[in-house]
Amino acid sequence: MKSFRLKSVLVVLFLSIGFVSCSNDDDNDKTPAPTEKAALVTEIKGPETGKVNEELSYDVTYIIDNACGQFDKISEVTIGTEKGLQVVAKYPATGACTMQVPDPQKTVYKFKSATKGTFEIKFKKSETEFLTKKVVIE
Numbered sequence: 369m370k371s372f373r374l375k376s377v378l379v380v381l382f383l384s385i386g387f388v389s390c391s392n393d394d395d396n397d398k399t400p401a402p403t404e405k406a407a408l409v410t411e412i413k414g415p416e417t418g419k420v421n422e423e424l425s426y427d428v429t430y431i432i433d434n435a436c437g438q439f440d441k442i443s444e445v446t447i448g449t450e451k452g453l454q455v456v457a458k459y460p461a462t463g464a465c466t467m468q469v470p471d472p473q474k475t476v477y478k479f480k481s482a483t484k485g486t487f488e489i490k491f492k493k494s495e496t497e498f499l500t501k502k503v504v505i506e
Contacts, residue, residue: 402458402459404457404459407432407437407456408492409429412489413426413427414427424503426489426501429473430472431470432473433470440456442454483505487502
């Protein structure tokens with residue numbers, strides 16, 4: 369009887385260890401989120417004048433860290449007390465990028481004003497300064 373009880377306890381213990389040691393690896397199958405990083409702008413091209421409620425398009429040239437980076441969005445940024453815009457690029461979280469020398473990338477920024485005046489479109493050029501394009505709205 370003791371032998372049967374001991375075997376039963378060992379079987380239950382063995383099975384419980386087997387169930388506990390099995391883990392659900394489905395959580396590891398999720399693709400890691402891409403990382404985002406500000407890209408530095410090298411040039412802003414577009415009109416210097418416009419009219420009220422007229423949409424103006426500006427070609428914004430920027431440099432990404434590696435050729436796997438892609439345009440994500442344009443967001444607001446503050447350097448010191450100055451406010452401006454920055455281009456944000458996203459990079460894949462997995463895998464190494466084989467093309468390490470990136471070409472300058474371009475995106476289009478749309479500007480529209482409901483009032484007359486002189487406006488400055490500022491994009492982040494470096495960690496400490498903006499690249500500025502002035503536009504006069506008549």
